[in-house]
Amino acid sequence: MTLARLILREIRHRKTNFALSVLGAVIAVAVVLATLGSLRAYDRQTEAVVDQMEEATKSEMAKLEDEIRKSMKGLGFNLFIFPAGQDMGEVYSEGFASKTMPEAYVTKLAESGVVTVNHLLPSLTKKLEWPEQKRTVILIGVRGEVPIAFRKPKAPIIDPVAPGELVLGYELHRSLGLEKGDPVTFMGKNFKVSDTYEARGSKDDITLWMNLGECQAMLGMQEKINAIQALECNCATVDRLGEIRTELMEILPDTQIIETQSTALARAEARNQASATAKAQIEAKKEQRALLRAEREKLAGWLLPVVALVSMIWIGLLAFINVRERLPEIGILRAIGVKGRTILGAFLGRAILAGLVGGIIGAVIAEFVRLPSMDSGLIIETGEWIAAISAAPVLAALAAWLPSLAAAQRDPAEVLRYD
Amino acid sequence: MSQSTNTALDEASADTEIRPPVLSISEVAKQYRTTEGTVQAIDHVSLSLEPGDFVALHGPSGCGKSTLLLMAGALLSPDSGTIAISGENPYALGAEARAAFRANRVGFVFQQFHLIPFLDVLDNVLVGELAGTLPHGEFRERARELLDRFQLGHRLHHVPSKLSIGEQQRVALARAFLRSPSLILADEPTGNLDAENAAIILEHLGDFAASGEGAVLMVTHDDRAKAVAGRSVEMRGGRLV
Ligand SMILES: Nc1ncnc2c1ncn2[C@@H]1O[C@H](COP(=O)(O)OP(=O)(O)O)[C@@H](O)[C@H]1O
Ligand SMILES: [Mg+2]
Numbered sequence: 001m002t003l004a005r006l007i008l009r010e011i012r013h014r015k016t017n018f019a020l021s022v023l024g025a026v027i028a029v030a031v032v033l034a035t036l037g038s039l040r041a042y043d044r045q046t047e048a049v050v051d052q053m054e055e056a057t058k059s060e061m062a063k064l065e066d067e068i069r070k071s072m073k074g075l076g077f078n079l080f081i082f083p084a085g086q087d088m089g090e091v092y093s094e095g096f097a098s099k100t101m102p103e104a105y106v107t108k109l110a111e112s113g114v115v116t117v118n119h120l121l122p123s124l125t126k127k128l129e130w131p132e133q134k135r136t137v138i139l140i141g142v143r144g145e146v147p148i149a150f151r152k153p154k155a156p157i158i159d160p161v162a163p164g165e166l167v168l169g170y171e172l173h174r175s176l177g178l179e180k181g182d183p184v185t186f187m188g189k190n191f192k193v194s195d196t197y198e199a200r201g202s203k204d205d206i207t208l209w210m211n212l213g214e215c216q217a218m219l220g221m222q223e224k225i226n227a228i229q230a231l232e233c234n235c236a237t238v239d240r241l242g243e244i245r246t247e248l249m250e251i252l253p254d255t256q257i258i259e260t261q262s263t264a265l266a267r268a269e270a271r272n273q274a275s276a277t278a279k280a281q282i283e284a285k286k287e288q289r290a291l292l293r294a295e296r297e298k299l300a301g302w303l304l305p306v307v308a309l310v311s312m313i314w315i316g317l318l319a320f321i322n323v324r325e326r327l328p329e330i331g332i333l334r335a336i337g338v339k340g341r342t343i344l345g346a347f348l349g350r351a352i353l354a355g356l357v358g359g360i361i362g363a364v365i366a367e368f369v370r371l372p373s374m375d376s377g378l379i380i381e382t383g384e385w386i387a388a389i390s391a392a393p394v395l396a397a398l399a400a401w402l403p404s405l406a407a408a409q410r411d412p413a414e415v416l417r418y419d
Numbered sequence: 420m421s422q423s424t425n426t427a428l429d430e431a432s433a434d435t436e437i438r439p440p441v442l443s444i445s446e447v448a449k450q451y452r453t454t455e456g457t458v459q460a461i462d463h464v465s466l467s468l469e470p471g472d473f474v475a476l477h478g479p480s481g482c483g484k485s486t487l488l489l490m491a492g493a494l495l496s497p498d499s500g501t502i503a504i505s506g507e508n509p510y511a512l513g514a515e516a517r518a519a520f521r522a523n524r525v526g527f528v529f530q531q532f533h534l535i536p537f538l539d540v541l542d543n544v545l546v547g548e549l550a551g552t553l554p555h556g557e558f559r560e561r562a563r564e565l566l567d568r569f570q571l572g573h574r575l576h577h578v579p580s581k582l583s584i585g586e587q588q589r590v591a592l593a594r595a596f597l598r599s600p601s602l603i604l605a606d607e608p609t610g611n612l613d614a615e616n617a618a619i620i621l622e623h624l625g626d627f628a629a630s631g632e633g634a635v636l637m638v639t640h641d642d643r644a645k646a647v648a649g650r651s652v653e654m655r656g657g658r659l660v
Pocket of ligand 2: 485
């Protein structure tokens with residue numbers, strides 16, 4: 001005969017009391033684990049939602065960026081740097097400047113470490129008569145984009161025109177019947193048509209593009225340019241132009257800068273806007289979910305102790321009933337010399353067993369809980385499983401402590417005297 | 420018996436060649452205090468049982484028989500006077516030591532049997548093992564032997580509710596004998612039994628006393644029981660008359 005045998009036989013005999021004690025532990029452990037598990041599942045869900053939103057924003061931004069890059073090719077630049085003395089009235093009426101500045105400015109700018117502008121494109125423009133054709137044309141000498149020294153050289157946005165070649169605007173090649181590859185004479189010099197442009201409905205249609213060096217030599221304006229086109233960087237601040245001016249004036253004090261509206265800029269701004277909106281949306285989502293989580297946490301904060309306490313009271317009450325039912329048994333055991341602490345062990349052992357069995361069943365139930373608001377199950381960490389399953393018998397023993405102690409200290413004479 | 424008390428006894432008998440009385444009650448008094456007042460349950464009682472004694476204690480209801488028995492069994496401490504079992508005062512011991520003392524010296528039999536309802540016959544006899552002091556399994560053979568002797572060898576794995584009351588009291592008797600006590604205290608052991616079963620119980624109690632292993636103090640109203648006992652004492656109002 002052992003204490004364990006006594007405990008097990010008694011449990012088999014009074015199944016209902018034991019089953020109800022187990023139920024108390026089952027409910028407590030299942031509720032505690034389900035609450036913790038759903039809080040974590042909620043956090044995971046939040047992470048997933050935010051990740052998904054961030055991913056979507058990133059790809060949306062990349063798409064916009066790509067669109068802008070493509071559109072820039074055709075849409076040109078939005079900053080013009082002119083010599084300081086250039087009359088802007090002339091620029092607006094003629095479409096180009098007549099005053100010149102050294103071509104070295106562009107190199108200086110490119111090597112300065114400038115941050116507010118991109119894609120520097122120097123040009124020399126002059127309205128003149130095409131002597132061979134007896135018609136007014138705009139001649140623009142261009143060279144390729146001047147790479148900004150400290151940035152990675154990117155693919156040039158505007159193709160340079162090679163020496164000995166000309167690019168013709170729509171009106172010119174159409175009226176002269178010239179096509180790509182045709183020879184053509186300009187100011188007594190032979191060129192080859194390297195490209196012809198579609199109609200743009202602007203001065204471009206009567207423009208003739210030439211290699212910058214060749215153009216300078218032809219016009220006797222060596223090392224001179226009269227404009228640098230640039231694209232402002234996509235650093236959206238309120239006083240964009242102010243910032244650019246401040247920076248450029250330090251590098252090239254002898255110039256002036258104007259900004260023109262361009263679709264590229266509008267798109268860049270739209271992109272910045274979209275990015276800001278998306279970020280705000282993600283923040284709002286995070287905030288909303290954090291708020292909901294805090295609410296749930298608050299609920300858990302009182303629910304868990306209450307559930308633990310109620311099931312402890314429940315288990316304590318059942319232990320008390322069990323002790324009451326077993327008074328004659330306790331009396332005889334004490335009479336035949338069974339020690340008080342063995343009696344205590346019999347009752348505590350029973351409670352511990354109830355807690356352990358209930359803890360395991362409760363944990364298994366928690367494992368299979370699916371909440372309607374979540375697509376996943378509960379997310380419960382190993383430590384929590386272990387803590388819940390090991391806390392249940394300890395708390396059950398605490399709950400049954402007082403009734404068990406009363407049983408152990410019961411005076412056997414009380415029970416046996418009235419025989 | 421525990422080893423320490425054994426040694427003490429051996430030395431005592433070796434020195435003097437005289438065994439102390441199994442039970443020695445001298446000038447014992449006990450009062451119960453209730454809200455209605457105090458009851459003098461036992462009023463300066465002295466009684467001595469030598470090995471081999473079988474004493475029947477009788478008297479009207481409420482005269483203090485059960486109270487005396489509980490005090491004799493190291494379950495209820497007297498207000499005054501002394502009680503010694505085999506020369507040792509159990510009330511000088513702490514609660515746990517007194518429990519061990521009871522386990523090894525005293526066997527109880529009650530009118531209501533007090534069997535444990537969820538244990539089978541063998542386990543009911545073996546609950547004495549829960550008192551410890553000896554390794555588990557020590558008493559298995561003895562339990563079977565006793566149950567055989569009491570004609571219960573075929574019912575080892577039946578629960579008490581499946582037994583007749585005569586059989587139930589025999590299980591209780593086997594439980595009392597398990598650890599070979601020197602003192603058997605029986606409180607109206609035949610009170611619930613028919614004549615035939617009462618006779619069986621009395622015979623076994625008589626055998627125990629006759630063997631000289633110890634002594635029996637039995638509370639009884641039964642005249643046949645008084646006849647079986649070697650000595651009969653009467654109690655009235657907490658005194659022996
Ligand atoms: N716990 C108790 N509290 C108060 N009075 C008690 C208690 N137990 C017994 N008595 C009283 O003590 C007296 C002796 O009781 P008891 O020993 O049970 O007598 P008996 O066994 O001879 O019937 C009775 O008057 C009884 O009412
Ligand atoms: Mg009585």
